[in-house]
Amino acid sequence: LFAWQIWADLTEGSIGKFLRDSYGQILWSFLHSWWVAGFMTIFGVTDFGARRASFAAMIISVLLVFNIGKQLYKEPVPWAGLLAVALFLMLGSLPGLAAECMMEMPAVMMSFFALLLFIRAEQKKTRMGYAQFGCALAAAFLMKYNFGLVLIAAFVVVAVSEISFNRAESYWHSVIVVLVPLVLVFVFWLIVPKFRLHQYLETLVNRPHGPQELGWAYFGFYPEVIYADFGWWVLLLGGAV
Numbered sequence: 400l401f402a403w404q405i406w407a408d409l410t411e412g413s414i415g416k417f418l419r420d421s422y423g424q425i426l427w428s429f430l431h432s433w434w435v436a437g438f439m440t441i442f443g444v445t446d447f448g449a450r451r452a453s454f455a456a457m458i459i460s461v462l463l464v465f466n467i468g469k470q471l472y473k474e475p476v477p478w479a480g481l482l483a484v485a486l487f488l489m490l491g492s493l494p495g496l497a498a499e500c501m502m503e504m505p506a507v508m509m510s511f512f513a514l515l516l517f518i519r520a521e522q523k524k525t526r527m528g529y530a531q532f533g534c535a536l537a538a539a540f541l542m543k544y545n546f547g548l549v550l551i552a553a554f555v556v557v558a559v560s561e562i563s564f565n566r567a568e569s570y571w572h573s574v575i576v577v578l579v580p581l582v583l584v585f586v587f588w589l590i591v592p593k594f595r596l597h598q599y600l601e602t603l604v605n606r607p608h609g610p611q612e613l614g615w616a617y618f619g620f621y622p623e624v625i626y627a628d629f630g631w632w633v634l635l636l637g638g639a640v
Contacts, residue, residue, distance in 0.1 A: 401427050402435035402452075402500075403444060409436065425598050430509075430542045431502045449500040456504040457497040461487065463511035470518045486635075491628045506543035513539050513550055526576050533577035537584040544602060551581065 401424055408417035421429040435452040442448030464487045468480030487493075496504045513535035520528030536554065540547025554577065561570040589596045626633050 401429075401432040402439060402449060405429075405432045406436040406439045406444060409440075425595055426602055428502050428506075428542050430538060431505055434505050435500060446500070450498055453499055453501065453504040454497045456508040457493065460504070460508045460511050463508065463515055467511060467515050467518060470515065470522070489629065489632060491630075502543045506539065506546040509535065509539040509542045510546050510550055517554070520573070524573075526572070529573045529576040530580070533580040536577065537580045540581070541584065541588070544599070 401420075404420050405417065408414075408420055421432070424432060434456070435449050438452040438455065439445075439448045442451050461484055464483045465477070465480040468483035469477040472479040496507075513532060516528070516532040516535045520532045536547065536550055539550055558570060558574045561567045562574075589599050625636070629636065
């Protein structure tokens with residue numbers, strides 16, 4: 400419905416309404432609505448058109464995963480990229496997510512895109528590269544909050560490691576370049592022109608129908624979901640960590 404509203408605003412040519420409706424989506428990603436609205440324009444305002452957005456995100460994610468592996472290991476035959484794709488396609492929930500009009504698959508796509516830009520930024524060591532990575536981090540956050548938060552936390556760990564253990568004091572400049580887009584998004588999405596931080600914090604708390612906070616079901620939710628997706632192959636994930 401949110402994507403339909405965005406599609407309707409664009410069809411009417413009402414930019415003001417488009418911006419208002421986008422800004423009003425604090426609980427649901429406006430970037431997801433934009434993404435789905437584009438596919439509605441191509442395939443029609445139907446369930447089929449909306450679901451194609453997730454399927455396309457899955458295809459793009461496969462290509463991004465392959466390129467991430469290929470960038471990490473420069474081999475004549477990109478075995479790392481092929482292995483990364485194989486591990487990605489092992490996800491048991493992938494077919495369902497690719498067939499539903501939900502935020503998860505586009506958020507996965509944006510996360511992989513951010514990781515690819517991070518690898519390239521680390522290789523080239525340019526401010527433009529880190530700025531692009533920062534923008535991709537911000538986009539991943541706006542696509543689905545918890546995906547963006549995990550990526551931001553991972554980058555913080557990398558930055559602290561570089562500065563503390565590798566004595567790379569110059570890495571501070573890269574950190575600042577990455578943080579600028581994130582700070583701008585945080586300020587203009589949650590504080591200005593309207594203070595909406597409390598509404599954002601509500602999105603990080605379980606809904607009443609979910610497991611109770613601080614219970615075993617609460618802490619075991621993600622491990623259970625990961626095991627349901629991978630089975631005993633999850634041991635490979637533990638080994639990687």
